[in-house]
Amino acid sequence: MQASKLISSSLVTLHPDDDGERALSLMDELRVNHLAVVRNSFYLGILSEKEILSWNKTDEFIDEHLTELTAPSVIGSQHLFDILQTVELNNLSVIPVLDEEKHYLGAITNRKLLYTVAKSTGIQSIGGMLVLQMKENDYSMSEIARIIESNDTKILSSYITSIPDAQMLELTLKLNKVDITAIVKDFERFDYTITASYNRNNQEDDFMERYESLMRFLNP
Secondary structure (H helix, E strand, C coil): CEHHHCCCCCCCCECCCCEHHHHHHHHHHHCCCEEEEEECCEEEEEEEHHHHHHCCCCCCEHHHHHHHCECCCEECCCEHHHHHHHHHHHCCCEEEEECCCCEEEEEEEHHHHHHHHHHHCCCCCCCCEEEEEEEHHHCCHHHHHHHHHCCCCCEEEEEEEEECCCCEEEEEEEECCCCCHHHHHHHHHCCCEEEEEECCHHHHHHHHHHHHHHHHHHCC
């Protein structure tokens, strides 16, 4: 999924002639903490609610603070994973999207990104979930896949989370089978540490209810 396909049509931009009060009002209305500042289709930077509240007066004009703005962005052709990395590194609620000539195309909200990730990772498919914890040096996806596939099961999606300062990682797996009891036992037999598993229908139903509630919140 490319950035140009994820642009939110509801987002507006700020102009240097706008003041902080207007910016705060728009952010509140759109449920974001950042908005792009654009002049004649050129992206000048991104303004945050926190920055405005640090000004001497919130009714000061954005033009007075242009030199203070950072300008994180992604190109329209960049992949979803690149977008997520930029959003995380800059702690953004909105990420501007530019074309190859640096013209402003639009912006993507972090709500849209979360919704897209959830839709694209097989999370809606019926099946069990398994969370393994291991040392980074012990991680082998081929070995993990072999154990799972030996139980006539497929991996629908996977996600790795690093544990800071511990040289450890957690691997979350979504599988295409609800009853993963035999898989859990196999991993235990091979001395894998299992921190969580969900394999009962009522657990799956509860998970799906929480997922659907999240989707309704993100996409009202």
